Amino acid sequence: MSWETVIGLEIHVQLSTDSKLFSGGSTSFGAEPNTHVDLIDLGLPGVLPVANRGAFHKAIRFGLATNAEINQTSTFDRKNYFYPDLPKGYQITQMALPIVGKGSIKIEVDGEEKIINITRAHLEEDAGKSIHDLFDGETGVDLNRAGTPLLEIVSEPEIANAKEAVAYFKAIRQIVTFLDICDGNMAQGSMRCDVNVSVKKSDDTELGTRAEIKNINSFKFIEKAINFEIDRQIRILESGDSVVQETRLYDSVKNETRSMRSKEEANDYRYFPCPDLLPVVISDNELKEIKDNLPELPDEKERRYVEESNLDSSEAKIIASSKTMANMFEGACSKTNDSKLVANWLVGDISALLNKDNIDLQESKLTSDNFALLIERISDKTISGKIAKSVLEEIWETGNDVDAIIESKGLVQIQDESLLEKIAQTIIDDNPSQVEAFKGGKDKLFGFFVGQVMKETQGKANPQSVNEILKRLLS
Amino acid sequence: MSVQYKTIKELKNMLNEKEISYTELIQETFLNIKNNSELNAFITLNEEESLKKANNLDNSPGSGSLNGIPIAQKDLFCTKDLKTTCGSNMLSNFVPPYSATVIENLENAGCISVGKTNMDEFAMGSSNETSFYGNVQNPWGENLVPGGSSGGSAAAIAAGIVPAASGTDTGGSIRQPASLCGISGLKPTYGRISRWGMIAFASSLDQAGPMARTAEDCALLLNEMCSHDEKDTTSIDEAVPDFTENLNSSIKGLKIGLVKEFDLSKLDNNVVKVFEESKKHYESLGAEFIEISLPNISLSVPTYYVVAPAECSSNLSRFDGVKFGKRCDNPKDLEELYIKTRSEGFGDEVKRRILIGSYVLSAGFYDAYYKKAQQVRRLIKNDFDSAFKNVDIIMSPTTRGAAFEVGSKGDDPIQMYLEDLFTIPANLAGLPAMSIPNGMVDSKPIGLQLIGNFLDESRLLQAAHNFQISTDWHLKTPTGNKS
Numbered sequence: 001m002s003w004e005t006v007i008g009l010e011i012h013v014q015l016s017t018d019s020k021l022f023s024g025g026s027t028s029f030g031a032e033p034n035t036h037v038d039l040i041d042l043g044l045p046g047v048l049p050v051a052n053r054g055a056f057h058k059a060i061r062f063g064l065a066t067n068a069e070i071n072q073t074s075t076f077d078r079k080n081y082f083y084p085d086l087p088k089g090y091q092i093t094q095m096a097l098p099i100v101g102k103g104s105i106k107i108e109v110d111g112e113e114k115i116i117n118i119t120r121a122h123l124e125e126d127a128g129k130s131i132h133d134l135f136d137g138e139t140g141v142d143l144n145r146a147g148t149p150l151l152e153i154v155s156e157p158e159i160a161n162a163k164e165a166v167a168y169f170k171a172i173r174q175i176v177t178f179l180d181i182c183d184g185n186m187a188q189g190s191m192r193c194d195v196n197v198s199v200k201k202s203d204d205t206e207l208g209t210r211a212e213i214k215n216i217n218s219f220k221f222i223e224k225a226i227n228f229e230i231d232r233q234i235r236i237l238e239s240g241d242s243v244v245q246e247t248r249l250y251d252s253v254k255n256e257t258r259s260m261r262s263k264e265e266a267n268d269y270r271y272f273p274c275p276d277l278l279p280v281v282i283s284d285n286e287l288k289e290i291k292d293n294l295p296e297l298p299d300e301k302e303r304r305y306v307e308e309s310n311l312d313s314s315e316a317k318i319i320a321s322s323k324t325m326a327n328m329f330e331g332a333c334s335k336t337n338d339s340k341l342v343a344n345w346l347v348g349d350i351s352a353l354l355n356k357d358n359i360d361l362q363e364s365k366l367t368s369d370n371f372a373l374l375i376e377r378i379s380d381k382t383i384s385g386k387i388a389k390s391v392l393e394e395i396w397e398t399g400n401d402v403d404a405i406i407e408s409k410g411l412v413q414i415q416d417e418s419l420l421e422k423i424a425q426t427i428i429d430d431n432p433s434q435v436e437a438f439k440g441g442k443d444k445l446f447g448f449f450v451g452q453v454m455k456e457t458q459g460k461a462n463p464q465s466v467n468e469i470l471k472r473l474l475s
Numbered sequence: 476m477s478v479q480y481k482t483i484k485e486l487k488n489m490l491n492e493k494e495i496s497y498t499e500l501i502q503e504t505f506l507n508i509k510n511n512s513e514l515n516a517f518i519t520l521n522e523e524e525s526l527k528k529a530n531n532l533d534n535s536p537g538s539g540s541l542n543g544i545p546i547a548q549k550d551l552f553c554t555k556d557l558k559t560t561c562g563s564n565m566l567s568n569f570v571p572p573y574s575a576t577v578i579e580n581l582e583n584a585g586c587i588s589v590g591k592t593n594m595d596e597f598a599m600g601s602s603n604e605t606s607f608y609g610n611v612q613n614p615w616g617e618n619l620v621p622g623g624s625s626g627g628s629a630a631a632i633a634a635g636i637v638p639a640a641s642g643t644d645t646g647g648s649i650r651q652p653a654s655l656c657g658i659s660g661l662k663p664t665y666g667r668i669s670r671w672g673m674i675a676f677a678s679s680l681d682q683a684g685p686m687a688r689t690a691e692d693c694a695l696l697l698n699e700m701c702s703h704d705e706k707d708t709t710s711i712d713e714a715v716p717d718f719t720e721n722l723n724s725s726i727k728g729l730k731i732g733l734v735k736e737f738d739l740s741k742l743d744n745n746v747v748k749v750f751e752e753s754k755k756h757y758e759s760l761g762a763e764f765i766e767i768s769l770p771n772i773s774l775s776v777p778t779y780y781v782v783a784p785a786e787c788s789s790n791l792s793r794f795d796g797v798k799f800g801k802r803c804d805n806p807k808d809l810e811e812l813y814i815k816t817r818s819e820g821f822g823d824e825v826k827r828r829i830l831i832g833s834y835v836l837s838a839g840f841y842d843a844y845y846k847k848a849q850q851v852r853r854l855i856k857n858d859f860d861s862a863f864k865n866v867d868i869i870m871s872p873t874t875r876g877a878a879f880e881v882g883s884k885g886d887d888p889i890q891m892y893l894e895d896l897f898t899i900p901a902n903l904a905g906l907p908a909m910s911i912p913n914g915m916v917d918s919k920p921i922g923l924q925l926i927g928n929f930l931d932e933s934r935l936l937q938a939a940h941n942f943q944i945s946t947d948w949h950l951k952t953p954t955g956n957k958s
Binding site: 039043080082270 | 559566572673674677705708754788789791792793797836838
């Protein structure tokens, strides 16, 4: 008997607005506890929420980028439950009429494309944080995060395995960062997800009972939690028991999911329309303006890089898939003409350095100005490609200017043909046996002579000139 | 010179003519408050600050339209640095760090907030008996309730202590106590006055409004209370007219609707008699009466008692002992913190409504109760919309009778809920409505309710003022007719 897994994701994306969803409180991360909290965030008696239009515009961008229906009239509801970090005793969310309706997104797993449908994306306010380990026997509450705007993106249960789930999460992350609506910083909790997993027999038409795994915030943990959960559910089903509908937590230390609360223990959230907020109406003009100013997305960038910059499609895809990579590419290309060379370096040496240090391009010391200059110095033959590598490494360490590095280290390429010829002749003269062997048919020895010239010039010789000169002298 | 029972208009003249200083006015106001302390109309006094403000005005009179006028603020409005209890034990220690927009508006106009008035706990009640701070006495009789929930405000005016008070009206909480205390009170159109800083009971029904001796004074107060407020998205973005402008215009030809479905035959004969006399009086002023039908009006009370508790159950969730207000002693865990804090902090009526509200919103019951109630509410609003195509205002008694005795309805919440039979429909429809004194029943005052069309407060005030310049019911005081 074979089992089939059905997965749906609810991704919480923290929108990068300056102020909160219903107050003027700041949304910046990492401040002293309870310093970014105003009267509204605190839920003081008598305060009222005012919806942040900027958050709506960001949500609409997401909707447009995923070909979704935009509800030009959307409403807010209250989700009632008690928790110390929920100041009002209810969360304001969009239950009945979300700003973004049905849409879809393309994912790719092992070279295969698949469309995942998105049920809805709605705005809601985040809660604060309960801090259990700071005060002995007491719980602290930090409300800095309370009221931060979240876009909750709900997928259809169309994801078949952990790999697809990760690909889906990555695709969402890519789109929200390109749209500039979220910083995509998972370590700071800017993106988190709840995963619904169920297992059924392949020929069953109905879905199995699902478990919801709450609040996972890394690609690795999503994959592990799902795989653990699939195994757990299959084991239960194969032993003849049935899966219980419940909420579970993923413990990354033990790599297991644990029951948090069962369906019976679940809150009755008593949703009802929030009487403090009128429906938010987005005018046709407002919508058009957002549409007209929608940032370019990875697919469009990829196409443009192939068509306008003559990149091959694999290079174009790699560069277009990361916002910082694309920004670096476009930034450098605006200052230098050799876009092919820019792309080669980005996909080759720069990517290698990023992988080695496990950082994102924006965390490196490389600027697009300095990068463009490096490409220029290769193009105008000031330095060879080989020297350029060492210059890049130097930039990586110090962030120093390309020309300053070249000058201080005396790396300018030797272009003087007569000088190169003199050096080549000396090497030929000093190595008669190799010359004889080469002339006798050992073609591979050509590289030996090139290497010797390079060694003599400390790598500064123009390799093309060296090749031509040696060919002539050895013929 | 006594300032007791003086109207705002009279006090303004006295101040302008320097018959009295700002300081003397406030000093005498506090003397009257203390002489009437048995009324229990105030929860918190603001004497020092008030005298300071009066002294400042004596030194340099400002340009506010209500300079130096003492006003009592219902203890439901947040007042910066001044304790705000909402009539509840839960907020017995709550000192807000900010003021409600309506408080700011009134104080910017020069009003001096002399104290915070007693009220039914969280505005839930029609007799002021649910206040944690004890019931308020109606100045018209030791054992009589003043009505509620704005009972402290109404009693303070009826006793002539202050000429003005703020109130709030969710199902009749301005009009019913105004009727029972023999004063004038107006609930404006929903959204006319910002709700920012008003401690919410039922957000879609709550509306602040003025309470005073006369309709004219209500107009003076309303002029300052209204403003479009960006902090309240339900606040109406409409120009605020000068509500005093048309007060003296004749109401000849005014079409007044009488609601067919309000069965007055069930009321006390004397109440009906008073109402009939007022009709005659309006006829003598040139108004004409038209019978109108509001077919769904009988559903108002049940609809209200689904919608209001539902909203209150959610609005009052923030009182959990975590951030402000009361916290129980030594809870053993989080659940006990919630249970003990809320059990000790809330009174029975508040608990009853939280339970009703939680029930009607719960999964499986939402459609049958809350959703249905919202649909009925829409029908009631439509009924009014149709009626106002044919009439300018609608008239009815404000209450089913005059003030009742303390404790007389204590055990039967339904009887108490029916107190608001005539007042609730205007809240459900969001329409302006006011109550003015129009007679006496058993030596107790009783009120006439006028309901207006959307944003048509001016017409209500005009009709009320026309009535008051030709009658003397509003001049009656518990100690006899005002000179």
